[in-house]
Amino acid sequence: MSPLLDSIFSSDFGFAVLRVMTPLIFPALGFAITDLAGVVNISLEGMMLMSAFFGVIVGAFTGSLLLALLAGILIGIAMGAALGYFHLKLKTDIILGAIAMNMFASGFTIFLLYVLTGDKGSTSSLKSLVFPEVHIPLLRSIPVLGDILSGHNVLTYAALLSAIVFFFLIFKTPLGLRIRAVGQNPDAARSVGINVDRVQLYALMLSGLFGALGGLYLSMGYVSWFARDMTAGRGWIAIAAATLGGNMPLGTFLAALLFGSVNALAIYIASVNIPSELIQMIPYVATVLALALYAIRVQKRRQKIKEEALEEEYDSGPPDNPPPAAAKQRGGSS
Amino acid sequence: MKKILIVLVVLLMASALAFAGGEQEGAGEAEGEQVQKEEPLRVVLYVNGTLGDKSFFDSAHNGLEMAEEDYNVFAKTVEGSYDSSRWEPDLTQLAEGDWDIIIAGTWQLQEYLEKLAPMHPEKRFFTYDTSVDYSKEGLDNVYSILYSQNEGSFLVGALSAMITNSDMDKANSEKVVGFLGGMDIPVINDFKVGYVEGVEYVDPDVDVLVSYAGAFNDPAKGKELTLAMFDQGADITFNVGGETGLGGIDAAKEREQYTLGVDSDQYKIFKETDPEKAEWIVTSMMKNVDLSIYRGIRKHIEGTLAYGEAEVLGLAENGVGVADNENYKRLVPKEYRDRVQEIADMIEAGEISVGTAIGK
Numbered sequence: 228m229s230p231l232l233d234s235i236f237s238s239d240f241g242f243a244v245l246r247v248m249t250p251l252i253f254p255a256l257g258f259a260i261t262d263l264a265g266v267v268n269i270s271l272e273g274m275m276l277m278s279a280f281f282g283v284i285v286g287a288f289t290g291s292l293l294l295a296l297l298a299g300i301l302i303g304i305a306m307g308a309a310l311g312y313f314h315l316k317l318k319t320d321i322i323l324g325a326i327a328m329n330m331f332a333s334g335f336t337i338f339l340l341y342v343l344t345g346d347k348g349s350t351s352s353l354k355s356l357v358f359p360e361v362h363i364p365l366l367r368s369i370p371v372l373g374d375i376l377s378g379h380n381v382l383t384y385a386a387l388l389s390a391i392v393f394f395f396l397i398f399k400t401p402l403g404l405r406i407r408a409v410g411q412n413p414d415a416a417r418s419v420g421i422n423v424d425r426v427q428l429y430a431l432m433l434s435g436l437f438g439a440l441g442g443l444y445l446s447m448g449y450v451s452w453f454a455r456d457m458t459a460g461r462g463w464i465a466i467a468a469a470t471l472g473g474n475m476p477l478g479t480f481l482a483a484l485l486f487g488s489v490n491a492l493a494i495y496i497a498s499v500n501i502p503s504e505l506i507q508m509i510p511y512v513a514t515v516l517a518l519a520l521y522a523i524r525v526q527k528r529r530q531k532i533k534e535e536a537l538e539e540e541y542d543s544g545p546p547d548n549p550p551p552a553a554a555k556q557r558g559g560s561s
Numbered sequence: 562m563k564k565i566l567i568v569l570v571v572l573l574m575a576s577a578l579a580f581a582g583g584e585q586e587g588a589g590e591a592e593g594e595q596v597q598k599e600e601p602l603r604v605v606l607y608v609n610g611t612l613g614d615k616s617f618f619d620s621a622h623n624g625l626e627m628a629e630e631d632y633n634v635f636a637k638t639v640e641g642s643y644d645s646s647r648w649e650p651d652l653t654q655l656a657e658g659d660w661d662i663i664i665a666g667t668w669q670l671q672e673y674l675e676k677l678a679p680m681h682p683e684k685r686f687f688t689y690d691t692s693v694d695y696s697k698e699g700l701d702n703v704y705s706i707l708y709s710q711n712e713g714s715f716l717v718g719a720l721s722a723m724i725t726n727s728d729m730d731k732a733n734s735e736k737v738v739g740f741l742g743g744m745d746i747p748v749i750n751d752f753k754v755g756y757v758e759g760v761e762y763v764d765p766d767v768d769v770l771v772s773y774a775g776a777f778n779d780p781a782k783g784k785e786l787t788l789a790m791f792d793q794g795a796d797i798t799f800n801v802g803g804e805t806g807l808g809g810i811d812a813a814k815e816r817e818q819y820t821l822g823v824d825s826d827q828y829k830i831f832k833e834t835d836p837e838k839a840e841w842i843v844t845s846m847m848k849n850v851d852l853s854i855y856r857g858i859r860k861h862i863e864g865t866l867a868y869g870e871a872e873v874l875g876l877a878e879n880g881v882g883v884a885d886n887e888n889y890k891r892l893v894p895k896e897y898r899d900r901v902q903e904i905a906d907m908i909e910a911g912e913i914s915v916g917t918a919i920g921k
Contacts (some may be wrong), residue, residue, distance in 0.1 A: 231793060232791045234789070234793045237792065239788075239792045240792075243785065243788065243789065245791075247785060250781070315580055337611075338788070340613075341613070346612075346613040347611040347640075348611070348612075348613030348614045348615060348803075348804060349613070349615070349780075349804055349807065351807060351830070351831070351835075351895055352834055353834065354835070408693065410588065422724075445781055447782045449784065450780045450781055450784055450807075450808055450811050451835075452780075452807075453812065454778060454780050454804045454807070455613075455778060455804070456778050457778065457779065457780060457781065457782070458917030459778060459779040459782065491785070494769065494772075494782070494785050494786050494789045495771035495789045495792075495793075497773065497786055497789070498739070498770035498771060498772045498789070498790055498793060500771070502745075503742075503745045503772075503773035504745065504775075506774040507739075507773070538731060
């Protein structure tokens with residue numbers, strides 16, 4: 228038992244947490260941005276899968292990491308744009324459209340995999356490229372922290388940075404302001420001359436960009452090939468992470484960190500002699516618990532707002548209707 | 562809250578749809594093809610999955626192709642996808658079709674064969690990696706092939722124990738080895754039981770870490786689990802988990818640690834495309850599905866195949882074994898290899914009996 232504890236309290240474990248959370252944080256941000264814009268995109272699983280596939284294929288056939296990156300990102304953005312076209316132009320239900328995209332991505336990647344490599348399982352017959360690992364000069368020499376933070380795949384750092392980028396995008400740019408405005412009240416946004424459809428389309432395309440980076444990390448960082456359906460539900464867990472984080476940058480980041488930690492924990496204690504089903508439940512139980520706690524907190528805050536409103540009523544006669552949306556917004560800005 | 566509910570419902574729907582929406586490659590096309598010449602033996606292999614797994618189904622398909630090359634056999638492989646609702650109708654159609662032998666493996670198809678075989682007494686059926694229940698009526702036309710993966714795993718387990726105790730380059734001082742399983746199911750546990758017993762046979766003090774990924778198609782998780790086992794002191798791991806297991810091999814490459822392949826000679830698979838990965842695959846525990854199917858067809862043609870019973874192919878029948886390739890010879894000292902061979906001989910001779918997880 229003690230080597231287990233040793234390993235959990237070692238820097239290896241911290242390192243593993245960051246590695247596990249990378250493919251969660253990208254799609255979580257991808258979901259958050261669409262939810263903020265009022266176009267819930269649940270096709271992140273499919274976006275990741277397509278980018279993971281095209282990254283490996285383009286990388287293997289051209290030998291260029293840059294082209295692989297571009298191809299993966301472009302296909303992710305294209306998926307976002309396609310979903311936007313279905314939903315905004317053709318007026319499809321966005322949930323159904325996204326489910327179709329997920330199924331399409333799973334089947335299409337296997338189909339192309341077979342056509343291009345003659346294999347329906349994985350691209351392990353191709354010589355695929357991998358994004359480099361980065362050793363940060365000063366940081367790496369700090370005892371424990373250096374071991375945890377240095378030496379990751381470049382995309383892991385990109386994931387951490389993207390939470391910051393997301394913050395600036397949402398709160399410091401005109402597009403971010405529009406995205407939030409459109410998400411809160413599309414009619415109001417329209418009345419001040421915002422092109423709602425266009426803003427939502429941009430949000431979906433940005434979502435594709437984030438999803439793409441997550442997919443690329445899976446097939447060209449975490450492992451070095453594409454395998455059928457290799458996202459294995461990460462696109463769905465990411466949605467839970469974003470919801471838990473209130474679609475806000477720090478919240479989403481912390482939620483992804485939490486999921487990364489419990490997943491890593493489940494992985495580390497998998498080798499103990501406990502029924503494997505119990506251990507495999509840990510991340511999901513943690514998800515449900517976290518969501519329940521979050522819901523309770525929101526509920527309490529709503530209650531508080533209601534009480535405050537009532538008090539005001541006593542003070543100053545009939546109230547202005549307390550906007551129910553306010554509770555959610557405040558709840559999220561953690 | 563409502564949103565979360567919606568997400569959950571959609572999740573459910575999506576997974577249900579995904580199961581329903583596997584690729585379409587009908588069993589229907591298998592029918593009605595007329596081949597001239599002098600009546601070849603018509604054999605169809607039904608795969609309840611898809612080819613491309615680099616191990617199990619690919620190996621079965623390969624065995625059929627070998628038979629087609631050597632004998633007057635018309636062979637066809639039908640891929641039924643992972644959509645279990647299609648398996649029974651597909652098999653029914655094949656049983657009613659113009660085939661002499663229908664081959665369908667894995668325990669998941671066992672029930673359907675038990676139903677179909679009595680209805681088509683003129684047809685012959687093979688099943689592999691499982692056995693039909695011969696106490697039921699009318700299964701005289703079914704030949705079942707079982708593999709003693711526990712015996713093969715015993716050998717690589719013994720080898721692992723020798724390696725973790727050795728002064729080989731990457732062996733550490735701790736007496737720990739690892740086992741990565743795809744899912745916690747009987748066939749995988751049969752590997753595990755053999756592996757653990759093999760380790761204990763050589764050195765009872767060696768710890769075996771056992772991790773299950775809960776999926777056969779999550780290489781990232783397989784890699785993470787294997788890295789965690791290396792962190793806990795393992796210096797060699799055994800990967801039994803399809804695509805998930807390939808992640809384990811990737812972990813070995815990253816940490817420059819030893820690992821063991823499964824089903825096929827995985828060193829040979831990676832030798833061309835990724836030699837740096839291949840060099841860490843000490844050997845592979847082979848499950849010779851191809852040879853067993855080839856052997857079955859050959860014996861059918863010779864008229865010596867015993868239908869109506871299950872045959873267990875172990876070390877003696879070449880159903881399982883250790884891949885004896887150049888990497889094995891390069892990495893492992895001769896004395897260890899000789900010892901593995903010695904143990905194999907003892908198992909064949911019945912001097913060591915290996916436990917099993919099947920039928921428990």
